[in-house]
Amino acid sequence: MIVPLLMCRSIVHEFKVYDKRGRLVRHGSFCSRSFTRNFVALQRLLLFDVNVAMWDRTNAKYTISREYIDDVDVAADEGNYYYGIILGTNNTQPAADDYWVKAVIAHSDTGLYYYAMSVSAELKGEGDVRYFTLSRTFENKGTDTITFYEVGLGAKIPTGGTYYLLARDTTSTAKGVGEDYVTIEPGYSLVWVMKPQIVV
């Protein structure tokens, strides 16, 4: 079942796996623990007229100036696995200085297929909770089961190294999975939803 995460003051992750006929076969949710230092830097850039340091996907350090705050982009196109929601196979616990998904599963027409990101700024929720929604659909177009352990959120900022990791989590804390990983069988699809959330 999808577990309500009312006290999560971070990103709520929700995922659903569908079989070839579109039937829901697996789902779960968990609370992120892992906004990176890049995300903190981004908030600093939002609130102050300063330059900030950010680390790109190669761990190269760049100075990002205020003018780029309205150029942050997480809405990756179909096939682009450099930003937006990204899946990987490494299960090392997240850290603030993570700079990329550690073992990215690349987009492939005959493997894990990345569809375009969907981003909604509409604030939802009730009571003390408010969130907005980022989501991406994936499909296993290969012949082998795909297993992943980590999920990240990358942003594209058109300066410096261009691609910056804002959050990274491992699925080991996922509720409703029964394992510390998630699998997608051949022909199955996955919908991953991130809900950045504030709780008063």
Add this chain to the structure above:
Amino acid sequence: MSTKIMFEYVVRDKEGRIIKRGKTKGHSFVENYGKLLAQLFAQNDTFKLIPRGDTEKIFNKSDITTCTVVGVQSEDTNFHKYGIIVGSDTTTSPTPTQTDLVSPIEHSDTGLSYGDVVVGAYGEEDTYASYFTFSRTFTNNSGDIITIGEVGLACKLTSTNANNPGDYYILLARDLLSEAVDVPPAGSITFTAKIWNAA
């Protein structure tokens, strides 16, 4: 988003001696901040926020580049309307829909005088947390005790949207102090806000 905000305070008497310290729990971002972050991710052509004591206003995408919490007197006569702000309410719990302090204490040269917002440190506490800080000192220039019960964070945002051009002051966070704090005459209180991504 892991985005917590906490306010720490230090009260000093007229001699500058520390007479009280405390902090809030950091559960206090309101809808406006959620909308601002959502806009940061979505980059829509326009977005809407509700300014302090006002009705909903429309902002253009590029207006987000004007957002600031750094109110400095020498640069802006309205410096006290944003940054760290304080009020006297002691009972109203924070809710996401709040758009202003419940009972704001206005800046006054002969009452509670707002100082400049000072940008503080950026740092990392361990492998799971990084943070940044900023602070503001309020001086009691009246002859009476001033009691503070609530604290908030507001930003200034300039709208270039044709429907409502101008400067607006947006409440981003509000919290109650665990107990009301008295600032003695000629004394001061310094609030330091810390935003971080604690695991």
